[in-house]
Amino acid sequence: MNNRLTRNTIFMTILTFALAGVFAMQAQALDGTEILSQVDRNLQPESYEMYRKLINVEPDGSKKEFVLYSVKKGQDKMVALFLSPASEKGRSTLRLNDNMWLYIPNVGKPIRITSLQSVVGGVFNNSDILRLDYSAEYDVNGITDEGETYLLDLKAKTNAIAYDRLSMKVDKKTIVPTTIECYAASGMLIKTLYYKEPKDFGDGLVRPSVLETDSPLYKGYKSVMIYAKINKKELADEIFSLNYLSRVDELR
Amino acid sequence: MSRTYYNGILLCFLAGFMLATSPCSAQDEFTFDLEEFEKKNLEWGGYAEFKWEHMDINQGSAFSLLNFMDEPRSTFDRYKGTLQIDGSYSYGKTTFNWILQASGQQDDIGWYDTADVFEAYASLRPSPLLTASIGKKSYKWGKGYAWNPVGFLNRLKDPNNPEEALEGYITAELDLIKSFSGSLQTVALTVVALPVWDDVNDDFGEVNNVNLAAKLYFLYKDTDIDLIMYTGNSRSRRYGLDFSKNLATNFEIHGELSYTPDQRSILLDSDGTVSLQEDSALSGLIGIRYLSENDITSIIEYYHNDAGYTETEMDRFYQLIEDGGGQLSGPVIDTLLDKAREISLKGYGRPQPGRNYIYGRFTKKEPFDFLYLTPGLTTIFNLDDESYSISPEVVYTGFTNWELRMRFTSLQGPSFTEYGEKMNSNKLEFRVRYFF
Structure with missing residues (x-):
């Protein structure tokens, strides 16, 4: 009788611990996913218009600058229009999920491009310039509490995403990223992104205003993105189509 | 004398314009003055370009005989200045767009200048779903990089410079877009009316007709x-x-596929007569664009043109010119060459007049960490007669708003082949373009 009670007690204890472990793991995964969603909302509204300057800095200090106007809607639609320099003015890029196109006014028609290419040269590639929400592209594989920051281990949802894995440090107070390491499927570090200089963009949006990147593949080179204006904006789905690409400037 | 004087003034003006509009100072690090980029009703820009070309003439070839019969030469030099101004004026839901281009060219034969309105059209956008436009507009339908068999309203582009602006046609257009969620993401319909009257689009085809073209676009399962x-x-x-x-x-x-049930073309028959043939034509293109791990972009396309000429048909044309150029004078000879010139303009002399081609373009961005330098290689291969052109080039864009391009083209092929009968055997080209 006593033996039976003891066996039941041991079984219940193991079951309780096992269930507690499962729930704890689920809670941790849920926390990571929630944190990643919060990171997205803290970086940008779901639908917005934005002005950015992109600067490529060469090892000798010389620079090349681009100014872009972008609009984004939901998790999978984004358009960027080049306003400067004159040689790039009027070019626009469209992203719908993993599809990307480039429109060049002289060419007069959109051509498909890939996320790994770069329409501006330097360290930023097309997926950096047309970045969707992190939670739209990545699942949270793990989360580590590092005191003042969380370390999120993110895995690409499909192999069409430019970086297979991200290692994202998130500031606990502001829930915005501070550093993101981007890895290829082979495990090679492709680039590191640094979010800097928090700024109040109005309408309750306080986020880093500078994004820097460097890469072991481009030794000595650096690229910087400066955010100047981010506004919520209601946009029709039809704006994110090939037929509209030549008219993006009319949205401003 | 006075003509040369004015030519000099025009070239000096173009050179001066390029210098006067060049950047004079570097900007401070990491500053962003947004006011500079606020939307204005009037937006404009463009480029000024200077180009020098040197060609070694393929003496005795069919096209050198056609072009230089009276004045044979071994080399040919050309200097060309071009100014393109594009812009738009927006007022409410209406926008007026334009592209204007003027160029002056001095070569070993003489001076040529031209000024054209490439585009000038007004568009009305009552909602993002609907846009109506009227005026002169350029069409670039099709997915091919070098050729577009489905470009029914396109001007013929130069596969060696496929990214250049081209003159449009006067049209009225309606554009409808509708987006969806699911596998079918976008549907768009473009309907174009293109009239052809005296002095209106009269280079498009037969006059006194209003033509219609329509393009129905789907983005379905991530496929255009x-x-x-x-x-x-x-x-x-x-x-x-x-x-x-x-x-x-x-x-x-x-890829592209086009079908023309009654394709009309000028044909030189075996007895030397010229006739207008009508036959069905199925043309197609299949191509890829690939970015390798070492950052080389490759564009490769295969093009079949049912409306092109066979090797035998091209041979007859080359034979006609050889017969015409075989003797130095005489009314019969002149007649033969006149006939060759005429049918050259009507089809035999167009770029890539044959039936089967391979196009390849390979560019390597910033080799050896040399930022903004892009070396490239372009080749067009005629699969029927196995002649080809090959063009290595270097493009440098390191100075803001400047583009420098050096290109050498070699044309290879024996007699009675497309590239063996071109006017030149090679071409060296240097182009400087300043954007403003």
Whole structure:
């Protein structure tokens, strides 16, 4: 009788611990996913218009600058229009999920491009310039509490995403990223992104205003993105189509 | 004397314009003055360009005889200045767009200048779903990079410079877009009316007709698909289909197929007579764009043109010129060469007049960490007569708003082949372009 009670007690204890472990793991995964969603909302509204300057800095200090106007809607639609320099003015890029196109006014028609290419040269590639929400592209594989920051281990949802894995440090107070390491499927570090200089963009949006990147593949080179204006904006789905690409400037 | 004087002034003006509009100071680090980029009603820009070309003439070739029969030469030099101004003026939901281009050219024979309105049209956008436009507009339908068999309203582009602006046609256009969620993401319909009257689009085809063209676009399962149709009496009716899809993050595939039930073309018969043939033509293109791990972008396309000339048909044309150029004078000879010139303009002399081609373009961005330098290689291979052109080039864009390009083209092929009978055996080209 006593033996039976003891066996039941041991079984219940193991079951309780096992269930507690499962729930704890689920809670941790849920926390990571929630944190990643919060990171997205803290970086940008779901639908917005934005002005950015992109600067490529060469090892000798010389620079090349681009100014872009972008609009984004939901998790999978984004358009960027080049306003400067004159040689790039009027070019626009469209992203719908993993599809990307480039429109060049002289060419007069959109051509498909890939996320790994770069329409501006330097360290930023097309997926950096047309970045969707992190939670739209990545699942949270793990989360580590590092005191003042969380370390999120993110895995690409499909192999069409430019970086297979991200290692994202998130500031606990502001829930915005501070550093993101981007890895290829082979495990090679492709680039590191640094979010800097928090700024109040109005309408309750306080986020880093500078994004820097460097890469072991481009030794000595650096690229910087400066955010100047981010506004919520209601946009029709039809704006994110090939037929509209030549008219993006009319949205401003 | 006075002509040379004015030519000098024009070239000096172009050079001066390029210098006067060049940047004079570097900007401070990491500053962003947004006011500079606020939207204005009037937006404009463009470029000024200077180009020098040197050609070694393929003496004795069919096209050197046609072009230089009276004044044979071994080399040919050309200097050309071009100014393109584009812009738009927006007022509410209406926008007026334009592209204007003027150029002056001095070569070993003489001076030529031209000024054209490439585009000038007004568009009305009552909602993002609907846009109506009227005026002169350029069309670039099709997914191919070098050729577009479904480009029923396109001007013929130069496969060696496929990214240049081209003159449009005067049209009225309606554009409808509708987005969806699910596998079918976008549907768009473009309908174009293109009239051909005296002095209105009269280089498109037969006059006194209003032609219609329509393009129905789908983005379905991440694939771009266009169904295209043209109908009208200025040209024969034609139907087309094209597609484009990314198979991986670094690999894109595209294709075009067109069918013309009654394709008309000028044909030189075996007895030397010229006739107008009418036959069905099925033309197609299949191509890829691939980015390799070492950052080389490759564009490769195969093009079949049913409306092109066979090797035998091209041989007859080359033979006609050889017969015409075989003797130095005489009315019969002049007649033969006149006939050759005439049919050259009507089809035999167009770029890539044959039936089967391979196009390849390979560019390597910033080799050896040399930022903003892009070396490239372009080749066009005639699969029927096995002649080809090959063009290595270097493009440098390191100075803001400047583009420098050096290109050398070699044309290879024996007699009675396309590239063996071109006017020149090679061409060296240097181009400086300043954007403003």
